[in-house]
Amino acid sequence: MAARMDLDGRPIKPMTICMIGAGGFIGSHLCEKLMAETPHKVLALDVYNDKIKRLLEPDSLPWAGRIEFHRINIKHDSRLEGLVKMADLTINLAAICTPADYNTRPLDTIYSNFIDALPVVKYCSENSKRLIRFSTCEVYGKTIGSFLPKDSPLRKDPAYYVLKEDTSPCIFGSIEKQRWPYACAKQLIERLIYAEGAESGLDFTIVRPFNWIGPRMDFIPGIDGPSEGVPRVLACFSNNLLRREPLKLVDGGQSQRTFVYIKDAIEAVLLMIENPDRANGHIFNVGNPNNEVTVRQLAEMMTQVYTKVSGEPMLQSPSIDVSSKEFYGEGYDDSDKRIPDMTIINKQLGWNPKTSLWDLLESTLTYQYRTYAEAIKKSMAKPTAS
Numbered sequence: 454m455a456a457r458m459d460l461d462g463r464p465i466k467p468m469t470i471c472m473i474g475a476g477g478f479i480g481s482h483l484c485e486k487l488m489a490e491t492p493h494k495v496l497a498l499d500v501y502n503d504k505i506k507r508l509l510e511p512d513s514l515p516w517a518g519r520i521e522f523h524r525i526n527i528k529h530d531s532r533l534e535g536l537v538k539m540a541d542l543t544i545n546l547a548a549i550c551t552p553a554d555y556n557t558r559p560l561d562t563i564y565s566n567f568i569d570a571l572p573v574v575k576y577c578s579e580n581s582k583r584l585i586r587f588s589t590c591e592v593y594g595k596t597i598g599s600f601l602p603k604d605s606p607l608r609k610d611p612a613y614y615v616l617k618e619d620t621s622p623c624i625f626g627s628i629e630k631q632r633w634p635y636a637c638a639k640q641l642i643e644r645l646i647y648a649e650g651a652e653s654g655l656d657f658t659i660v661r662p663f664n665w666i667g668p669r670m671d672f673i674p675g676i677d678g679p680s681e682g683v684p685r686v687l688a689c690f691s692n693n694l695l696r697r698e699p700l701k702l703v704d705g706g707q708s709q710r711t712f713v714y715i716k717d718a719i720e721a722v723l724l725m726i727e728n729p730d731r732a733n734g735h736i737f738n739v740g741n742p743n744n745e746v747t748v749r750q751l752a753e754m755m756t757q758v759y760t761k762v763s764g765e766p767m768l769q770s771p772s773i774d775v776s777s778k779e780f781y782g783e784g785y786d787d788s789d790k791r792i793p794d795m796t797i798i799n800k801q802l803g804w805n806p807k808t809s810l811w812d813l814l815e816s817t818l819t820y821q822y823r824t825y826a827e828a829i830k831k832s833m834a835k836p837t838a839s
């Protein structure tokens with residue numbers, strides 16, 4: 454492998470990375486990238502490894518010896534400190550991060566996103582180890598514009614909706630709205646890390662992903678996850694399409710999101726890993742401001758793309774409206790609109806997303822169809838117990 458250079462033309466030394474949550478959606482793509490394109494070593498920590506199994510077996514793989522899986526629940530495992538100490542850099546991805554859990558398991562959500570993350574910050578700080586912490590775009594909550602009257606011309610002014618790391622406020626709903634414990638826990642751990650940086654000199658980078666999507670995201674209920682489970686929107690809509698059911702639009706599907714292809718986003722994370730001088734002390738939005746749609750438009754586009762990749766005809770009624778109470782239960786609330794400002798990541802790391810929403814949906818839904826269509830057909834053909 455040719456020597457890798459950083460953005461300032463210096464050779465990059467091979468490093469050991471302790472990656473917590475390596476078995477999840479983002480972790481699996483990051484491990485794949487690090488194994489295929491870099492000389493770095495990964496200590497991969499998670500309670501599951503299904504999504505990275507391909508990288509772990511067999512021993513003849515070109516990167517064998519550079520990735521080690523440790524089945525660890527960071528809530529209670531004394532091996533964690535030793536693994537942080539062995540590494541040059543710790544990346545913490547571990548979290549409960551599906552909205553269906555926030556209002557139904559708020560305590561688990563707070564523990565997972567704040568309490569369980571505390572020892573990781575402490576071990577990094579005490580041992581002078583660099584930390585990359587995965588936060589979320591959800592720390593911004595709702596836009597300022599959403600509080601303006603519906604017909605206010607200011608709603609069209611980007612100052613009222615574009616989300617900037619260093620100036621936008623974090624606006625959450627009331628305590629009864631249990632959508633927000635996740636965002637609030639993520640915000641508090643960001644503040645703690647920032648304070649460790651200021652008071653104890655911790656070298657940190659905080660990543661705020663804006664709806665990264667692609668293959669291996671979440672699960673398909675009843676196939677590789679619980680039948681009653683509710684994953685994030687990409688997997689919910691994929692499941693509906695694969696089962697030939699209408700896509701469910703929560704509260705009319707009026708909320709807006711910007712979606713970025715996982716492979717583009719992973720490029721940004723690799724730049725952070727390999728350019729510590731440019732990434733330390735920063736909070737980065739990582740998203741694609743050009744890929745904005747309402748959830749209703751996302752459903753329409755996914756239906757069209759799925760029809761193309763599967764060759765199956767479109768349903769007569771491809772979507773239905775459901776209330777958030779019916780879909781998520783009491784206490785659900787939503788972010789209205791999420792457009793990332795890209796100034797900081799652009800200036801520090803020169804990163805820009807490349808893939809259009811249509812193209813990323815085409816490659817992702819091709820993967821979903823190839824991976825799940827047969828299994829779903831078989832499971833739907835099975836007689837159900839009466």
Ligand SMILES: NC(=O)c1ccc[n+]([C@@H]2O[C@H](COP(=O)([O-])OP(=O)(O)OC[C@H]3O[C@@H](n4cnc5c(N)ncnc54)[C@H](O)[C@@H]3O)[C@@H](O)[C@H]2O)c1
Binds near residue numbers: 500525549588661
């Ligand atoms: N995917 C996105 O668009 C997105 C958006 C915003 C924020 N994030 C953040 O990025 C991170 C990764 O997200 P993801 O989409 O890959 O989610 P994911 O659920 O696929 O991955 C999280 C992984 O953490 C592991 N984990 C959770 N608790 C653990 C524990 N106690 N011990 C060990 N492992 C544990 C899980 O088993 C899972 O494999 C999360 O912190 C999430 O909040 C992701």
Ligand SMILES: O=c1ccn([C@@H]2O[C@H](COP(=O)(O)OP(=O)(O)O[C@H]3OC[C@](O)(CO)[C@H]3O)[C@@H](O)[C@H]2O)c(=O)[nH]1
Binds near residue numbers: 685708
């Ligand atoms: O079947 C469905 C499922 C969802 N929706 C609506 O889609 C919007 C997006 O939902 P989702 O992808 O589940 O998650 P969010 O974008 O709301 O939140 C995530 O953003 C980042 C992260 O931190 C981690 O991924 C997480 O909190 C939403 O409006 C749903 O109501 C639907 O209509 N139908």
